[in-house]
Amino acid sequence: MYLKESKTIVIKIGSSLLIDEKKVIRQRWLDNFAKDINDLVKLKKNIIIVSSGAIALGCKKLNLNKKSIKLDKSQAVASIGQIELMNLFKRVFSKRKINLSQILITLEDTEQRRRAINAKRTLENLFELGYIPVVNENDSIATSEIKYGDNDRLASRVAQISSADCLVLLSDVDGLYSKNPKLFKNAKLISEIRNLDNSIEKIATKSISEYGTGGMRTKIEAAKICQNSGCLMVIANGLKSRPINNIIKNNKCTWFLPKVSKLHARKKWIISSISPKGDIIVDDGAIAALKKGKSLLAAGIKKVNGKFNKGDHIKILNKELTEFARGLASFSSDEIRIIQGKHSNKINELLGYISKSEVIHKDDMVEV
Ligand code: GLU
Numbered sequence: 298m299y300l301k302e303s304k305t306i307v308i309k310i311g312s313s314l315l316i317d318e319k320k321v322i323r324q325r326w327l328d329n330f331a332k333d334i335n336d337l338v339k340l341k342k343n344i345i346i347v348s349s350g351a352i353a354l355g356c357k358k359l360n361l362n363k364k365s366i367k368l369d370k371s372q373a374v375a376s377i378g379q380i381e382l383m384n385l386f387k388r389v390f391s392k393r394k395i396n397l398s399q400i401l402i403t404l405e406d407t408e409q410r411r412r413a414i415n416a417k418r419t420l421e422n423l424f425e426l427g428y429i430p431v432v433n434e435n436d437s438i439a440t441s442e443i444k445y446g447d448n449d450r451l452a453s454r455v456a457q458i459s460s461a462d463c464l465v466l467l468s469d470v471d472g473l474y475s476k477n478p479k480l481f482k483n484a485k486l487i488s489e490i491r492n493l494d495n496s497i498e499k500i501a502t503k504s505i506s507e508y509g510t511g512g513m514r515t516k517i518e519a520a521k522i523c524q525n526s527g528c529l530m531v532i533a534n535g536l537k538s539r540p541i542n543n544i545i546k547n548n549k550c551t552w553f554l555p556k557v558s559k560l561h562a563r564k565k566w567i568i569s570s571i572s573p574k575g576d577i578i579v580d581d582g583a584i585a586a587l588k589k590g591k592s593l594l595a596a597g598i599k600k601v602n603g604k605f606n607k608g609d610h611i612k613i614l615n616k617e618l619t620e621f622a623r624g625l626a627s628f629s630s631d632e633i634r635i636i637q638g639k640h641s642n643k644i645n646e647l648l649g650y651i652s653k654s655e656v657i658h659k660d661d662m663v664e665v
Contacts, residue, residue, distance in 0.1 A: 299529050299552060300545055303462035305343040305424075308334075309452035310467045312353040314535045315385070320357045326538065327389045333541035334429070335393045343424040345459060346386075346397075347432045347452040354378035354385070368441060375436035386431055396428040401435035404443050404571060407454045408610065413566060420459045443572065450571060453519035457526035457569050460562065464523050465544070466516055467535025472551030473513065475500065489552045493521055520553040522569040527558040560663065568623055568663040570610035575603025575630055577656070578614045584621060587613070592655035593624070593662065595644060598637040605630045613657070624662035627653045 300306065310330070316322055337344055352371055355378025356363045366374060383399055390397050400419065406412045423430050432455055434445050445451040449466055456464040476484040490497060501513040516532055523530040533550035537543040544550055558565065579587075583597025593613065605611055606629050613622040628636070633656060636644050641654040 298548075299531070300463060300465075300541070301340075303342070303529065305345075305459060305461040306337065306463045306465060307345045307347060307452055307456040307459065307461045308465045308467065308541070309347040309448055310349070310535060311448070311469070312349040313469055314467060315348070315350045315382075316353050316357065320353075322357075322385065324389075326536075327385070328392075329538045330540065331389050331393050331395065333539050334390070334395060337541065338395060338429075343459075343461075344429045345420060345432060345455060345461070346429060347448050347455060348382065348386070349433065349448045350382045351375040351378040351433055351436055354381040357381070372437045379433065379437070382433070383431065390429075396426075398423055398428045398430050400430050400432045401438075402432060402451065402455070403435045403439045404445055407451075407458060408570060408572060410563070410566060413458050416455075417458050417460075420455075445571065447515040449515040449519040450522065453522040453526075453528075453530070454569060454571060456528050456530075457522055457565060460526075461528050463529040463531070464519070465541065466519065466530065466532045467540050468516070468532055469534065469536055470532075471534045471549050472532045473497070473500065473516075486549065487551050488548070489554060490520070491554045493517065493524060493553070523553060524556050525558065525560075525568050526565045527555045527560075529553070529555055564663045567610070567625060567661065568665065570623060572610070573612045573623065574605035574609040575601065575626075576612045576614050577601055577626075577633065578616060578618065579621075580616060584615050587622060587662070587664070590659055592659040593657040594641050594654065595633070595636040595639050595656050596641065598633060598656065601630050601633045601637060603630060607632075611657075613662070620665050622662050622664045624657035626657060627661070628656055 314326060334344060352363060352375050355374035358377055358381055386397055406416060420430055434451050453464055471486050473487050474484040475487060478484040498517055501517040520530050530553040531544060531550050533540060533544045577598055578600040579597045580599055583593060587593060605626060607626060609626055611624060611626050612620050613624060615621050632648060636647050639647060644654060645651050
């Protein structure tokens, strides 16, 4: 039902769905997946596929073991495997006359607003041209410190940037269980989650983190981004032969329902930042002002952690160190260290140049 109502759908598939433990391509599975996609195309859905598999297919091509290769080599392997991945998709999808394109994304592309907007436009133009973008992380370029590393969170950020209605994470389990289903017979599949509270995070980290390529933890992180973006998310078993059809028919999966959000697209992007660069700890007075919708001023700042530049994503914490909001800094961390605790009319004198008076403007801030 949810899928049928969605216009723009992002579907993430992991490497283990494309290639089995013996490094054999799951050709039949991919053929069936293409049938599913064809059905969605007929329903005039906008589709984005986020596919892993560059490293796995590169390893297959070079006859290497994934676990034994070092990072720099794995980047070369990904570059070799990505073309294998796209060749595989193209062979299978062209039989059904489905047009595909490729987009390789880095974390920086999604974290910088201009680049994110540009990616959104490209995706929209591809929909108009009748092409399905196949997205992966640009593993050959991304450095380990600034990298998604898992396509669950990447897919959720792509869903948020493209204002998608639904993200489908095809995994090797049916969804999120109340307990580890391999250990407990009475484990129950949770069919719908409205509130991503601590209890859900505990289930995800304790009981079933060993499942799936990125594990449940990254899937829950992805769910948080989707919830804040007003996007549905579903974890479903991709190993079924017609995985999308199977969700529509049997609904044996876990749905994460979005929060009703009035946030503007830009604010959704701010709150879904993957890699805030630092924290600002503020006093109670500042929290009270922020609650009233005011901007953050230097006077209420007690401490700054991390090194960041003007425009970077940062967290605002209260004095108990609980995250209260996220925003884009109008000053660098070094500048904030000079002006913290001081009245705004002293800023120009303290810094020696004329600048803004808000450390984070209200339009650049979202309460979490
Ligand atoms: N981007 C990686 C690849 O294509 C996979 C990341 C993941 O497993 O989620 O090999």
